Amino acid sequence: MAKNTISRRGFLRLLGYAGIALSSQQILSACSNRVNQPIDYEITGEPDIEVRLTAKPGTQQIFPGNSTNVWRYTGEVLKGPSDSLISLPDSFLGPVFNVKTGAHLRVHFENQLPEKSIIHWHGLHVPDSADGHPRLAVENGENYIYDFRIMDRAGTYWYHPHPHGRTGPQVYQGLAGLFLIHDDEEASLDLPSNEQDVPIVIQDRYFDKENQLVYDPSMMGMFGNQILVNGQPDYEIEFDRTAYRLRLMNGSNARIYKLAWNDGSPMHVIGTEGGLLEKPLKRDTITLAPAQRIDLWVDFGMWDPGSTIRMVSLSALTQDVEEEFTIFSARINDTEYSAQTLPETFPNHKVLSPAQAVNADDPRTFELEMGPGMRWMINGQVFDMTDVSKNEKVKLGDVEIWEFINQGTGMGGMGMGGMLQPHPMHIHGLQFKILERQVDPRNQDSYNGLKDGFIDEGWHDTVLVMPGEKVSVLMQFEDFAGLYIYHCHNLEHEDMGMMRNYRVENS
Numbered sequence: 001m002a003k004n005t006i007s008r009r010g011f012l013r014l015l016g017y018a019g020i021a022l023s024s025q026q027i028l029s030a031c032s033n034r035v036n037q038p039i040d041y042e043i044t045g046e047p048d049i050e051v052r053l054t055a056k057p058g059t060q061q062i063f064p065g066n067s068t069n070v071w072r073y074t075g076e077v078l079k080g081p082s083d084s085l086i087s088l089p090d091s092f093l094g095p096v097f098n099v100k101t102g103a104h105l106r107v108h109f110e111n112q113l114p115e116k117s118i119i120h121w122h123g124l125h126v127p128d129s130a131d132g133h134p135r136l137a138v139e140n141g142e143n144y145i146y147d148f149r150i151m152d153r154a155g156t157y158w159y160h161p162h163p164h165g166r167t168g169p170q171v172y173q174g175l176a177g178l179f180l181i182h183d184d185e186e187a188s189l190d191l192p193s194n195e196q197d198v199p200i201v202i203q204d205r206y207f208d209k210e211n212q213l214v215y216d217p218s219m220m221g222m223f224g225n226q227i228l229v230n231g232q233p234d235y236e237i238e239f240d241r242t243a244y245r246l247r248l249m250n251g252s253n254a255r256i257y258k259l260a261w262n263d264g265s266p267m268h269v270i271g272t273e274g275g276l277l278e279k280p281l282k283r284d285t286i287t288l289a290p291a292q293r294i295d296l297w298v299d300f301g302m303w304d305p306g307s308t309i310r311m312v313s314l315s316a317l318t319q320d321v322e323e324e325f326t327i328f329s330a331r332i333n334d335t336e337y338s339a340q341t342l343p344e345t346f347p348n349h350k351v352l353s354p355a356q357a358v359n360a361d362d363p364r365t366f367e368l369e370m371g372p373g374m375r376w377m378i379n380g381q382v383f384d385m386t387d388v389s390k391n392e393k394v395k396l397g398d399v400e401i402w403e404f405i406n407q408g409t410g411m412g413g414m415g416m417g418g419m420l421q422p423h424p425m426h427i428h429g430l431q432f433k434i435l436e437r438q439v440d441p442r443n444q445d446s447y448n449g450l451k452d453g454f455i456d457e458g459w460h461d462t463v464l465v466m467p468g469e470k471v472s473v474l475m476q477f478e479d480f481a482g483l484y485i486y487h488c489h490n491l492e493h494e495d496m497g498m499m500r501n502y503r504v505e506n507s
C-alpha cells in the first residue's frame with residue numbers, strides 16, 4: 001500500500017515538470033562536467049533503476065547455537081540491472097547498492113518494523129524529499145517512495161534509518177547497508193574491481209549468553225565487546241597476492257577505531273567519504289569515526305604466501321580502549337604474485353576555496369556541548385522537528401565555512417569542567433572540505449592519540465571533532481533548497497537530541 005503524502009506530492013511536482021528528459025548518455029556526460037555545468041537535477045520520466053527495500057525483523061545465525069534476532073533490510077530489483085543490489089553472504093546487513101552516477105533511482109521503502117522508520121542515503125546529494133529527514137518517517141505498514149538522480153562521484157556511501165530518537169537502536173539491530181557509486185572516470189583508472197573490491201563494514205556489538213543483541217547505552221554511546229565485520233565475528237578473508245581495494249566503513253554506533261596492520265605495514269589511502277583523493281596517502285594508522293569511510297589500496301603480494309596478517313584497532317585514550325583488538329584476519333593465498341600499480345594521482349572533480357566563502361571572515365559557529373538536563377546539544381539546543389534558528393539558514397549556491405567547537409566554551413554548556421567527548425559531526429546533503437583543526441592545549445592527550453590517523457584530505461560528510469578541538473569545514477549548498485539536518489553521528493548523542501535542522505533557502 002503506497003501511502004505517503006510528502007513523497008506523493010513531490011512525485012506529482014516532478015511529473016508536472018516540463019523539462020526535457022535527457023538520455024542516460026547525455027546525463028552521464030553532463031555529470032562528468034558537473035563543476036562547470038550543473039546538471040538539471042529534476043527527475044522526469046521513468047527510473048533507470050527501481051528497487052524495493054523492506055525493513056523487517058528476522059534472524060541471523062551469527063554464532064553457533066541460537067540464532068540472533070535482528071532487524072534487516074531486504075531488497076528486490078524491480079527494474080534495471082539485476083546487480084543494482086548485491087547481497088552480502090551470511091550477513092544481516094542490507095544489500096549493497098551498486099549504481100552509476102547519472103542514474104535515476106526509485107526506491108520503494110516498506111516499513112515492516114514495529115515502529116516508525118525512514119532511510120537516509122548517507123553522503124548523497126539528493127533533494128530534501130529524498131534525504132530521509134526524521135519528519136518523513138513512516139509507520140509500520142506504510143511506505144515511502146524515493147525518487148532521485150545519482151549526482152555524486154564514484155565512492156563508498158551508505159544508508160541507514162533516521163527516525164528521531166530511534167536511529168541508534170535501529171542501526172544496532174542490523175539496519176544499514178553500503179551504497180556504492182561508480183562512474184566513468186573511476187572506471188578509466190584501472191583500480192582493483194569485482195573480486196578485488198572488498199567491503200569491510202566494521203561494527204561493535206554486545207551479545208548476551210543467548211546470542212541476543214543487548215542495547216544498553218551510556219552517555220558515551222553504545223559500545224560492544226564483539227567486533228563484527230560485514231555482520232560476522234572473527235572475520236577472515238583470503239587474498240591472492242595482488243592489489244585489492246578495501247572499502248572500510250565504520251558502521252558502529254559510537255566506537256572510534258585506530259586502524260593499523262598488526263605488523264606495522266603502512267596503509268595506502270585512496271578515498272574518503274566523498275570519493276577518491278587527489279592522490280594516495282601513506283599512513284601507519286587510520287582514525288575511523290562512526291559513519292566515516294576510507295578506501296584503501298592494498299598490495300597483498302607484499303606479504304609471504306600462506307601468512308596471516310591482521311587489521312587491528314590500536315589502543316587510544318579516547319573511549320578508554322587500553323588494548324589493541326583485531327578487526328579481521330587476512331590470509332595470503334599461495335598464488336603467483338601479480339604486480340599492480342597504484343596510480344599516482346586521481347581525477348579531482350571540483351575545487352572549493354575558502355576565499356569563495358561568503359562568511360570567510362565570520363564563520364558560523366556550532367558549540368558541541370553537554371547542556372542542562374545532561375543532554376548533548378548544539379549551540380545550547382536539542383533537535384526539534386521543524387525549528388530552524390537564525391544561525392541555521394543558508395542560501396542556495398553559497399559557499400560557507402562552519403566551525404564546530406568542542407571546547408566547553410558555549411553559553412549552553414557546563415564550561416571546561418563539563419564533559420567533553422569526541423563528536424563525529426555529519427552534515428546531510430553534501431560533501432565538505434576540512435579546512436583547519438585547532439586544539440586547546442589542555443585537552444591534547446586524547447587528540448594526540450588519534451591525530452596521526454586523521455585523513456583530512458579529500459571530500460567528507462563526517463568529521464571527527466575531538467575533545468578540546470575547533471574544526472572548520474568548507475561547503476557549498478548546491479542545487480536543492482530545502483530542510484536538511486546536521487548532527488553528531490555518535491548515534492546515541494544524535495538520539496538524545498544532538499541534531500539540528502538547517503534550511504537551504506532560495507536566494
Ligand SMILES: [Cu+2]
Nearest residue numbers: 423488490493
Ligand atoms: Cu556526539
